[in-house]
Amino acid sequence: MSEESNPTQRTYEHLILSCIHQSSLVDAQWVHRHLHENGFDQDPFLATKLINMYSSLDLIDDARKVFDKTRKRTIYVYNALVDMYAKFGCVAYASAVFNQMAVKNVVSWSAMIACYAKNGKAFEALKLFREMMLKTEEDVGPNSVTMVSVLQACAALAALEQGKLIHGYILRNGLDTILPVISALVTMYARCGKLEVAQQVFDGMDKRDVVSWNSLISGFGAHGHGKKAIDIFKDMISCGISPSPVSFVSLLGACSHAGLVDEGRALFQAMRKEYGIIPSVEHYASMVDLLGRANKLEEAAKFIDDMRIEPGPKVWGSLLGSSRIHCNVEFAERASTKLFQLEPANAGNYVLLADTYAEAGKWDEVKRVKKLLESRGLQKVPGRSWIEVKRQIHSFVSTDEFNPQIEQLHALLCELSSEMKEKGYVPQIKVVLYDLGEEEKERIVLGHSEKLALAFGLINTSNAEPIRITKNLRLCEDCHSFTKFISKFARKEILVRDVNRFHHFRDGVCSCGDYW
Ligand SMILES: [Zn+2]
Ligand SMILES: [Zn+2]
Known part of the structure; x- marks a missing residue:
């Protein structure tokens, strides 16, 4: 390339950056056309920038066209496209492009791992990370970005043993001075049920930003330590750190899990008045959740009516969830009517409404909702639980026939069930959404994924070791x-993280105090 063309390349680069900055589609198209007319359309450096530009304007197809038309695709061109697909949650496209790459650098690997981790594919994220670690011959040692994604994946799966290995790697490679990495570590330990270690890591930090504080607040909140979460928040303020919107989402969640209604209301007020943070949909949804869980459904509904912004699916979803917990048909109907309009393809809403009807014994209504669900071609999200045993993640679904140990697990559960019944356990068959006989219902609840994981844990862990289970839905009453x-009766400490919070079972009681 001649010397004078370099500035032109740079000129285009500046123009593209300015389009990104201004979010201007008209300018973006003009720059692209201009660049094309001046023979720069095969410049891989500019192709990378163009993909970034279209990505920032949410124009996935246009970005893809740039990629397809570029003949000389450098690693950067590929990385830009993987990054874009990751951003929009197009996991299959991202992985297809990633797999096409003959040479990958640390950015490519990190982008793909982040793509999995951010889009609910934590298993795949860890698997790819292990693959990356085997590529010692190439210059692809993980960096801080990779570490943050991998820690997020470990947190999502409550994969404590793998998380500990990553922690070791971070220390050995001097990544323990990087703030986002340490904050991710705090979150990982908290989400794996190791609050003490999360606190230790936090205490050991030289510097802390609002993200690190938020990690600790949400960690304590998810374990039901609402008061402690508020204390941490106060400490943060006295250290001169300004709270972020996320701080309040974590705090309101903490109040909700601990039933701290007055404290939650006060924080919601303070957020706007003292800290100048305008409440977003997340904050409103958290407030509705807080009120609803405390069985203040009237107040929750009134709160929604008074909202200054449009209540989206999150807010109505909170009301529906609480109505389900308290078996309130009226509010469940009100919330689901809205939700069926706002997100007609979300099967979970139909299931919650049907569950509420089932518990209220309205079987005709249950049938009606199930028909509606089927007519829309939707399927109930199956309950799934995970357990980590000897650094391996084992996953269970309620009708799991693939696990070689399944018969043994069922047998153990039947045995335990009859033993527990003698000791006072009464199966909560009301959680079964079908109009069936009692025995059949008992059989169904006994096959719940969480119980399968629990049985697996009882068989495969040593006595002193606590069992840690993660569940994708809310833990059922049974x-x-x-x-x-x-x-x-098995003298076992059991930690279960469901979709909302932690349950720490010890000696016949749960840390949630049966409030979840
Ligand atoms: Zn269950
Ligand atoms: Zn509990």
């Missing part, structure tokens, strides 16, 4: 009660 009994 699994909760069953686990309490097991913790007492």
